[in-house]
Amino acid sequence: xxxxxxxxxxxxxxxxxxxxxxxxxxxxxxxxxxxxxxxxxxxxxxxxxxxxxxxxxxxxxxxxxxxxxxxxxxxxxxxxxxxxxxxxxxxxxxxxxxxxxxxxxxxxxxxxxxxxxxxxxxxxxxxxxxxxxxxxxxxxxxxxxxxxxxxxxxxxxxxxxxxxxxxxxxxxxxxxxxxxxxxxxxxxxxxxxxxxxxxxxxxxxxxxxxxxxxxxxxxxxxxxxxxxxxxxxxxxxxxxxxxxxxxxxxxxxxxxxxxxxxxxxxxxxxxxxxxxxxxxxxxxxxxxxxxxxxxxxxxxxxxxxxxxxxxxxxxxxxxxxxxxxxxxxxxxxxxxxxxxxxxxxxxxxxxxxxxxxxxxxxxxxxxxxxxxxxxxxxxxxxxxxxxxxxxxxxxxxxxxxxxxxxxxxxxxxxxxxxxxxxxxxx
Amino acid sequence: xxxxxxxxxxxxxxxxxxxxxxxxxxxxxxxxxxxxxxxxxxxxxxxxxxxxxxxxxxxxxxxxxxxxxxxxxxxxxxxxxxxxxxxxx
Numbered sequence: 001x002x003x004x005x006x007x008x009x010x011x012x013x014x015x016x017x018x019x020x021x022x023x024x025x026x027x028x029x030x031x032x033x034x035x036x037x038x039x040x041x042x043x044x045x046x047x048x049x050x051x052x053x054x055x056x057x058x059x060x061x062x063x064x065x066x067x068x069x070x071x072x073x074x075x076x077x078x079x080x081x082x083x084x085x086x087x088x089x090x091x092x093x094x095x096x097x098x099x100x101x102x103x104x105x106x107x108x109x110x111x112x113x114x115x116x117x118x119x120x121x122x123x124x125x126x127x128x129x130x131x132x133x134x135x136x137x138x139x140x141x142x143x144x145x146x147x148x149x150x151x152x153x154x155x156x157x158x159x160x161x162x163x164x165x166x167x168x169x170x171x172x173x174x175x176x177x178x179x180x181x182x183x184x185x186x187x188x189x190x191x192x193x194x195x196x197x198x199x200x201x202x203x204x205x206x207x208x209x210x211x212x213x214x215x216x217x218x219x220x221x222x223x224x225x226x227x228x229x230x231x232x233x234x235x236x237x238x239x240x241x242x243x244x245x246x247x248x249x250x251x252x253x254x255x256x257x258x259x260x261x262x263x264x265x266x267x268x269x270x271x272x273x274x275x276x277x278x279x280x281x282x283x284x285x286x287x288x289x290x291x292x293x294x295x296x297x298x299x300x301x302x303x304x305x306x307x308x309x310x311x312x313x314x315x316x317x318x319x320x321x322x323x324x325x326x327x328x329x330x331x332x333x334x335x336x337x338x339x340x341x342x343x344x345x346x347x348x349x350x351x352x353x354x355x356x357x358x359x360x361x362x363x364x365x366x367x368x369x370x371x372x373x374x375x376x377x378x379x380x381x382x383x384x385x386x387x388x389x390x391x392x393x394x395x396x397x398x399x400x401x402x403x404x405x406x407x408x409x410x411x412x413x414x415x416x417x418x419x420x421x422x423x424x425x426x
Numbered sequence: 427x428x429x430x431x432x433x434x435x436x437x438x439x440x441x442x443x444x445x446x447x448x449x450x451x452x453x454x455x456x457x458x459x460x461x462x463x464x465x466x467x468x469x470x471x472x473x474x475x476x477x478x479x480x481x482x483x484x485x486x487x488x489x490x491x492x493x494x495x496x497x498x499x500x501x502x503x504x505x506x507x508x509x510x511x512x513x514x515x
Contacts, residue, residue, distance in 0.1 A: 072444040073464055135477035139469040 003268040003414070004300025006186040012419045013182045014262035016255050017096025017248030018358050019088040021198075022345050023059035023241055026091065028358035029426070034344045035359065035370035036391045040225035042239050042346050055207045057217065057224040059241025059346025070153065077125075077140035079118025084244035085150040085198030086157070088354075089113070093158065096248035096260065098192060100158045103258050110163040110190035111151045112180045113197065113246070114173035114350055118145030120203030150198050162190050170405030171312075172271070173197050174245060174353025175413050179269035181249040182413075191254045196246030197350040210240060213279065217315060228347070229374035230313030230340035231320050231382040238314045241346030245354020252419045262418030263426065264361040267398065268299025274408035281319055281404060285326030288402065288410045292330035295400060295412035303331040306414070307396025308369050308387075310360040312404045313340025314347055317379070323402065324382035335385040336400075337392060343373035353403035353411070360401040360415055365426040367395045427479070427507055432500040439474045443467045450496055457492030468492060475499075481506040 006012050020026055023041025024034035034041065045055045061084060066075035069086035093099075100109050121144050128136035143149055148166035155164055163184055167176045174197035181193035201207070210216050217237035220227035228239040255262055272294065274287035281288070296303060312323055328335060341356045348355065363369050368391050375388040403411045418424070437447040445463060454460045456468060463471070472488045475481065481503055483491075491499065 073467060076443050076467070076470075132477075135473050139466045139473070143466070 001186045002300060003298045007267070007419065011186050011188065012252045013185045013266040014250050014252040014255050014418055014420050015247050015264050015266065015361060016250045016260050016262055017092040017098065018263065019091030019095060019246045020355055020358060021061050021064070021084045021088050021244040022348065022355050023061050023243065024344050026062070028362050031341065031345065031355050032359050032362045032370055035339070035341060035373060036368070038373045040228070040344045040373060042224045042227050044221055044224045051202055051204065051207055054204060054211065055202070055240065056221045057227045057239055058202060059239060059243070059348065061242045077121060077138045077144040079121040079145045080200035080242065081115050081118050081198040081244070082144070082149050082153055084200065084242065085113055085115070085196060085246065086153055088196060088198065088244040088246040089154045089194060092246040092248050093194065096250070098248060098260070100160055104192045104254070106159050106161040108162055108191040109160045110181070110184050110193045111155050111160045112165050112167065112177045112193060112195040113150035113154055114167040114177045115147045115150055115198050116170065116349060117147035118200065119206060120200060121145035123203050123205050154194060160194065169409040169411070170407050171349050171352060172403045172405035172409040172411040173350030175357065175401065175403035175411040176271060178247060178249070178266060178357055178413050179271060179411055182266040182269055185249060185251050191251055193249040194246060195249060196244065196354050198244035199349040199351040200242050201240050201349060202242055207240065215316065216240060226374050228315045228343050230311065230315045230343055230372055231324065231378055231384070231386060232375050233377040233379045235315045235317055235320055235379065238316055239346035241348045243345065243348035243351045243355065245351050245358065247354065247357070255420045259422070260420065261422035261424040262420035263424045264364055264415045264417065265419050266413060267416040268295045268414035270294030270298055270412055272410045274410065276408055279406050281322040283318065283322050285322045285329060287408060288323060288326035288404060289329035291410035292326065292400065292402070292412045295414050299398065299414040299416070301398055303334065305398050306336045306400050307394055308360070308363050308399040309336050309338045310356045310399065310401040311338050311340045312402045313342055313372065315342060320379065321381045323404070324384050327384060337369050337387050337394065338384045339370055339372040339387040343375070350405070353401070356403065357401050357413060360399045362426055364396055364399045364415055364417065367393060369394050427504065429500050429504060432503050433496060435478055436471070436496060436499065439471055443470060452495060452497030452500070454496050456494055456496070475503060479503055479507060
């Protein structure tokens with residue numbers, strides 16, 4: 001069922017709760033404000049950090065005590081991605097004010113929580129085995145690190161017993177989780193969906209593979225806040241970051257039934273593949289352009305109805321240029337106002353899609369488009385209507401968020417004003 | 427290796443697995459009837475005991491650990507250590 005059909009049939013999908021863990025704050029407003037104020041969360045790697053010497057700068061999220069989100073007996077071996085996404089889920093569910101079992105049938109509640117998985121935990125276990133042989137390997141390794149363990153732990157903690165899954169589409173996985181959540185609600189599989197993504201990439205093997213692939217921003221140690229600069233002439237790589245984000249999506253009619261207010265509707269989404277290269281985007285941007293076109297078609301709107309695009313904007317030359325071209329193609333040569341959140345958060349891999357969706361929702365609701373931090377001198381190959389140097393006031397009806405991932409995965413999500421009787425104040 | 431030393435090792439290992447051992451004694455059952463040590467923690471405890479004392483639990487024995495008391499496990503380990511100690515002389 002398309003977004004337009006869902007609206008007609010009364011099964012529109014509303015965001016009723018949001019929770020984030022990022023280097024610039026743990027609320028959607030915190031990330032939005034950081035963008036508007038030009039306040040970066042990117043910092044030099046601390047001197048006592050295990051990655052000192054291999055990682056120049058990063059987006060470090062606040063520490064979270066695993067015992068604060070999980071029973072102590074389950075935190076012996078647990079990856080930081082699980083801990084961060086548990087925190088985001090707790091905040092999102094509290095924000096939505098929904099209690100599974102009280103407000104919604106556990107079997108009508110779904111959980112779609114994605115991740116690349118707890119690879120740092122795997123790395124630590126490999127090293128422990130190398131040092132101590134078989135006894136060094138914990139039986140807790142798999143529950144501590146598998147990519148579906150965010151979904152599992154959230155299901156156990158909140159008694160969610162309906163559809164559950166974890167999506168492995170790399171940096172598109174967060175947005176993909178929102179899309180799958182919307183589909184479940186439109187198709188009548190669930191009344192409430194807890195969806196999101198958590199990523200904890202700060203461990204030596206992963207950092208080194210990014211470095212050796214020449215993917216990381218470099219030369220910014222003295223000026224970490226300037227390292228992530230999507231679409232700027234001096235963009236020279238992504239800034240790795242950790243984080244998590246969870247949304248509570250709900251059929252608008254269900255939210256109305258419990259008197260809950262919505263932030264915004266998920267009115268359309270789409271996913272395509274570049275079918276070009278495992279890591280590099282198609283420089284022609286055709287897969288990404290078609291993804292945006294299909295998302296607009298799903299929403300039943302035309303290109304001119306999009307008042308803001310939150311770009312994937314990784315700060316890599318190739319990625320930014322391909323996305324700029326894709327946006328111009330998708331919008332028929334015209335560019336809606338565009339900005340990129342990664343300039344302040346760094347690149348939280350799949351979890352970026354959640355923070356960026358949250359910013360897109362706030363831009364729509366506040367009528368305020370946040371600028372791209374560090375976009376001092378736009379790359380001529382990234383010609384777009386950039387929002388830069390400060391926020392731009394604009395009353396808009398629809399906004400689109402892009403997320404693209406290794407593997408050629410493209411996901412675009414379109415948000416519109418909430419169709420619930422009550423609208424959340426933002 | 428004395429019973430007390432084996433028990434001290436078990437309690438130290440359980441503490442590292444985030445279990446409070448202050449109220450455990452020889453009569454405490456590991457499983458739900460007592461300390462409620464969950465299955466993976468028991469699996470890890472078995473591995474640590476095997477590694478520390480050079481004893482081996484087969485799969486069925488490891489599964490039975492939830493029904494054992496702390497004292498029974500200490501006795502089992504001590505019993506298996508005995509022939510090894512004798513051989514050592």
